[in-house]
Structures are given as C-alpha cells and as structure tokens.
Amino acid sequence: MSLDPSVPPPPGTAPRPLIVTGDPLLLEDLLRLAAAAGSEPEVAVDVGAAVASWRSAPLVLVGADRVAEAARRELPRRPGVVVAGFDPVDPGVWRPALALRAEQVALLPDGESWLTDRLADAIDGPQAAGRVVCVLGGRGGAGASTLAAALAVTAASRHVRTALVDGDPLGGGLDLLLGEEQAEGLRWPDLAATRCRVTATALSRAVPRFGPLSLISWDRGRVLHVPPEVLSATLTGARRGHDLVVVDLPRRHPDPTVEAALAAGGPVLVVVPADVRSVAAAGRVVATLADQPNDRWLVVRGPSPSDLAPEVIANTLGIPLLGAVRPEPRRAARQDWGEPPGIGRRSPLAGLCGRFLDSLALGVAA
Structure with missing residues (x-):
C-alpha cells in the first residue's frame, strides 16, 4: 500500500439543514451554532421560501417567529x-410546535x-459507528505504536x-512513524x-x-493536552x-484518552516483549484493565530462543494469545526511510x- 496524500476524500457534499426565521438575532445565533457543527445551512426568511426544501433537509430549524405560520400552512x-427561540419564549409557540x-x-x-x-447528528446522517480497536504497550518501547500503525495500514x-488515532502525546507522532510528517492536515x-463538535464529514x-x-x-x-470533551467528540x-478506528493508547492511567477509547467497548491488544522484566511490567498494565469489559488479547514481540515462550506469557498475564511476531531485522532501517509498518505480504506483522x-470480518485481502 502506498500512502498518497494527494488522494482526495470520497466525493459528495454534506447535507444542508434548513433554517426558517426572519429574526436577524436568532438567525445569527443559529448560523454560529451550525458553523460550530461543521455545516453551512440553507436559510429561508419565511415559510413560503422553505417549502421547496422542507422534505429533503436532514433537519429543519423553525424560528419561534415563524412557527405559527408554518403550522397554518x-x-x-x-x-x-426543531423549534428554536430565545428564553423566555412566547407561550403561544408551544401549540403550533405540537x-x-x-x-x-x-x-x-x-x-x-x-x-x-443535533445539527452535527443531522450532518453525519444515520451512519453506524465503526469498530474500535485499542493497542496498548505492556511497557515503554514494546512496539504498540508500530502494531497500531500496521493494523491501520x-x-x-x-x-x-x-x-x-494517536493517543499518546509523548510518543513523537504517528505521522512520523508512517513517514508522513509533512502531510497537510x-x-x-x-x-x-x-x-467544538467534530462531525465525521468535517473530520x-x-x-x-x-x-x-x-x-x-x-x-x-x-501542546500535550486535549480537553476531554474535544477528545470524546473527535473519537x-x-x-x-x-469502519475501523485504531487507537494507540498511552500507558499512563487514569487518562481521558484511555477512558474514551475503552468506552467504545472494542478489543484491546496488549503488546509485550518476550522477556521477564517486560512481562512483569505488563502485569501491572493489564491490572489497570481488570474492571473493563473489553476483550483483551496478547501480542508477543519475539521471542528469540532465549526468551519466554508466548504461551507462558499468556498464562502469566491471564489473557489469551493472539500471536507472536518475530523480529524483522531491517524494519528499523525501512522505517527511517519512511516506509510504514505492515507493508508487504511477507511481513510477519502484516x-x-x-x-x-479476518476475525473481525473487516475487508477482504487485496
């Protein structure tokens, strides 16, 4: 696979909500909220101008000044x-709203x-939420970021x-790992x-x-911090x-990135090198997941003949073994040349x- 930043996103334009109001102050506020949701709505100053788009708009915001007229039509x-107005609103608004x-x-x-x-939901449309897979290192330098990038690639x-999704502000940036640190965005x-709310289209x-x-x-x-509300909205x-969201999790706990990602309920892949000290560190990391309902799978990096057997590590940590990945001697050099991990059919990681x-039934091999 070639990571080509010149490839545009799929064609298509976001659906446009409809605002029906002749109140300039209300219109100003509704346009501001629409912009925060990533939308440029259609505006009708009266109900007659709204008739053409009434059926097709994903969401219609009727100003309190036009709701009685809309009901009469x-x-x-x-x-x-949705009827929108300022608080306090004229009590006469409720009957035509009904x-x-x-x-x-x-x-x-x-x-x-x-x-x-509500505007953001209307823009995104009735899309199903994609599967979330979290990748977590059993110790620092275990190779979790490499696995996360390889899985996404x-x-x-x-x-x-x-x-x-790069969840670790101290990790150096996954764009660098993919060899795309110069990519715009x-x-x-x-x-x-x-x-503000981040819609799927805007993101x-x-x-x-x-x-x-x-x-x-x-x-x-x-900058090493993202407000939790922005983090949650972005995820x-x-x-x-x-269809798939791969999150490279930080090892610190508790952490808003970890909490938001685990809340999606997807599996967690724990990456552990096959040596005694790494397994000891991974035991503490796995313990932080004990109260979480997420399925956990072990990925062993190695082993060499002198290392622990993957099955022994799985039994020690009490989580099932997904697989072991033998070292790729030239992987570090290829990474320095800008080649993303997971490239090539012969790659053990791929x-x-x-x-x-395949176990998630996501995609078919090209």
Missing part, C-alpha cells in the same frame, strides 16, 4: 423539526450545546475506511483549539488522509466516518494484522 409531516410535531423546542442560550449536537490496504493541537476533510486511511496524530509541538466523529482483521 399545514406543511407535510416529517421527522427532524402541531408541527416538533421533536424539541430549543431555547437559547441554555439549549446551545444540545442544538449543536493493513486495513486500509483492504479498502476498509480506517482512522488511526490538522493535528491534535489544532483540534483542541476548535473546542475527514480536516485531518491528513491517504485514500481510505485518516490519521489523527500529535505533532512535535509543546465519536472518527467512529461515524470510518500477517498477524490480516488474521486479526
């Missing part, structure tokens, strides 16, 4: 109608957060829409600065993308826009990733 019944079968009367400013989320080579510090367009693979990476800057957007993806 006896417009076709449809889901996804006549329109509005799902909510959203009063600003208290209802801003809910309304932004292998999935993308099977034409699976994949997001690779937003990194975590840029996403942290937005502090796909904003981050570095290589065919079916999207990358959400740290950079080499000084949600990644799931809604991809083989392990392929078998795991």
